[in-house]
Amino acid sequence: MIAFRQATPDDIGPLADIWNSGWHEAHAAIVPDALTALRTVHSFRDRLRDDLDKCHVGMRDDEIAGFHISRGGEVYQFYVHPIGRGTGFAGAMLDHAERILAAQNCVTAWLACSVGNARASAFYTRTGWVNTGVQTVDLDTSSGPFPLDVWRFEKRL
Numbered sequence: 001m002i003a004f005r006q007a008t009p010d011d012i013g014p015l016a017d018i019w020n021s022g023w024h025e026a027h028a029a030i031v032p033d034a035l036t037a038l039r040t041v042h043s044f045r046d047r048l049r050d051d052l053d054k055c056h057v058g059m060r061d062d063e064i065a066g067f068h069i070s071r072g073g074e075v076y077q078f079y080v081h082p083i084g085r086g087t088g089f090a091g092a093m094l095d096h097a098e099r100i101l102a103a104q105n106c107v108t109a110w111l112a113c114s115v116g117n118a119r120a121s122a123f124y125t126r127t128g129w130v131n132t133g134v135q136t137v138d139l140d141t142s143s144g145p146f147p148l149d150v151w152r153f154e155k156r157l
């Protein structure tokens, strides 16, 4: 059974671990080393703390299977634990993120996917998101904005 709930302070540790391992698995080979060096588990804990009120946790059979942070018209972070991958869980969680944004009167949602993140790109395309091209975004890091080329995906809600 799949269910979603608002994140709580007790979730910060487990979610930071999912974010940390998922980020390095998907990005270490495709982004500059300087960015990888900034993506420590401590940095993910800090960012979860900052955005906890916009973070939702996905549960699958009573286990945490992923989380998303959605705000300002953007699916800002989207991570699925290996136990949820390839199961349809990600699709259910993206539906949830879209519903959160639609309830905030967002008409066209967007998300950034690092150029070369082939699995995520295939997943977003299958779920009706459109790759509108490469855009340079300033990523949030503890050392200030870090410019990175990303694929900008959009979906009309």
Ligand SMILES: CC(C)(COP(=O)(O)OP(=O)(O)OC[C@H]1O[C@@H](n2cnc3c(N)ncnc32)[C@H](O)[C@@H]1OP(=O)(O)O)[C@@H](O)C(=O)NCCC(=O)NCCS
Binding pocket: 022, 023, 025, 026, 078, 079, 080, 081, 084, 085, 086, 087, 088, 089, 090, 112, 113, 114, 117, 118, 119, 120, 122, 123, 126
């Ligand atoms: C991206 C993510 C949310 C997708 O969820 P998922 O459950 O793995 O997605 P699915 O298995 O349903 O679909 C993934 C697609 O990628 C394909 N795929 C699987 N492994 C792949 C790989 N190594 N390279 C390219 N494509 C791959 C699958 O066949 C599937 O394609 P299809 O729909 O055309 O059959 C999840 O893998 C994840 O959290 N990854 C790590 C973090 C991340 O990259 N987050 C997104 C940041 S923008």
